[in-house]
Amino acid sequence: MTDVIWLPSPAKINLFLHICGQYPNGYHNLQTLFQLLDVGDEIGFAVHDRATIELKTPMAGVAEQDNLIIKAAKALQIHTGSNCGAAIFVKKHLPMGGGIGGGSSNAATVLLALNAFWKLNLPLTELMDIATTIGADVPVFIRGKTGFAEGIGEIITPMDIPEQWYLVANPGVHVSTPDIFQHPDLPRNTQMIKAHEYSFESTRNDCQNLVCNLQGKVAKLLQWLVHYAPSRMTGTGASVFAVFNNKHEAQNVLRQLPNEFKGFVAKGTQTSVLHTKLEDILRAS
Ligand SMILES: C[C@](O)(CO)[C@H](O)COP(=O)(O)OP(=O)(O)OC[C@H]1O[C@@H](n2ccc(N)nc2=O)[C@H](O)[C@@H]1O
Numbered sequence: 001m002t003d004v005i006w007l008p009s010p011a012k013i014n015l016f017l018h019i020c021g022q023y024p025n026g027y028h029n030l031q032t033l034f035q036l037l038d039v040g041d042e043i044g045f046a047v048h049d050r051a052t053i054e055l056k057t058p059m060a061g062v063a064e065q066d067n068l069i070i071k072a073a074k075a076l077q078i079h080t081g082s083n084c085g086a087a088i089f090v091k092k093h094l095p096m097g098g099g100i101g102g103g104s105s106n107a108a109t110v111l112l113a114l115n116a117f118w119k120l121n122l123p124l125t126e127l128m129d130i131a132t133t134i135g136a137d138v139p140v141f142i143r144g145k146t147g148f149a150e151g152i153g154e155i156i157t158p159m160d161i162p163e164q165w166y167l168v169a170n171p172g173v174h175v176s177t178p179d180i181f182q183h184p185d186l187p188r189n190t191q192m193i194k195a196h197e198y199s200f201e202s203t204r205n206d207c208q209n210l211v212c213n214l215q216g217k218v219a220k221l222l223q224w225l226v227h228y229a230p231s232r233m234t235g236t237g238a239s240v241f242a243v244f245n246n247k248h249e250a251q252n253v254l255r256q257l258p259n260e261f262k263g264f265v266a267k268g269t270q271t272s273v274l275h276t277k278l279e280d281i282l283r284a285s
């Protein structure tokens, strides 16, 4: 078998999340600042010239045909008519359903990697169109830049923000994204802002109060964390994050995290670690 090429699949957090309206198809018009992180899953690829796509590392609780990795590979095959295939491996490090984009990032890594390894040469804009059909959080991982996003999350304007460190903590409860977006108590009329008006203090996560009311452990974790640093929920939860100016302070708080919670420390990156690694591989080949 050909060698397996491993690529990173980074996490994101939403530094803020405003829900500004709802489209006729039910999806929400939102504004958010996607912060890419230097921590994530790893995905391995062994490509071949048969059209079969196999996931060699099954994921507990996710049927193969529902796995976003398989959905992404098949969507790319269908879009391009390619007869190439791949055996795909995963080292999962990110918690699933945590609001940090694990599955979405996996899908984006597959699209970018197979576009390169199958020599399809689709531009990023076309890959972002395919990505949007897989999920609202996938396009930002294709764009590969920390940025301000609008629409359903697919209109992305890269934004330079100071390098910061994040403690990302998970309360160990599951929050369903569709359930939150369908909830009657979700606020849906936040006034839109311009990207340059963003500050952490003047923004919020519109899903946070609702999720805290539904899941007491999210509220408890935030109450603990905010004592140390500015803190907020990411996406529709259940993970939350706290913002630090350096790694040492973040690690110090992580060490004190109560046992009932899990967490990790990550650095915010302007450019996705995936894009950097993929460029290195392609330059060397
Ligand atoms: C909350 C965020 O994580 C913020 O980054 C994303 O908006 C959610 O992204 P995602 O998990 O990739 O979302 P999808 O898989 O596309 O959609 C999950 C569910 O969330 C709802 N959804 C999602 C995005 C959006 N802008 N409006 C929505 O109403 C949809 O009804 C859908 O049923």
Ligand SMILES: Nc1ncnc2c1ncn2[C@@H]1O[C@H](COP(=O)(O)OP(=O)(O)OP(=O)(O)O)[C@@H](O)[C@H]1O
Pocket: 059, 061, 062, 066, 067, 068, 069, 095, 096, 097, 098, 099, 100, 101, 102, 103, 104, 106, 107, 137, 177, 235, 236, 237
């Ligand atoms: N490759 C994958 N990795 C993780 N979850 C996957 C994958 N493929 C499908 N899923 C399904 O997607 C659900 C959401 O997982 P994911 O980790 O993407 O959530 P999330 O962090 O809340 O994402 P987002 O922030 O994009 O809403 C999981 O519960 C799982 O059933």
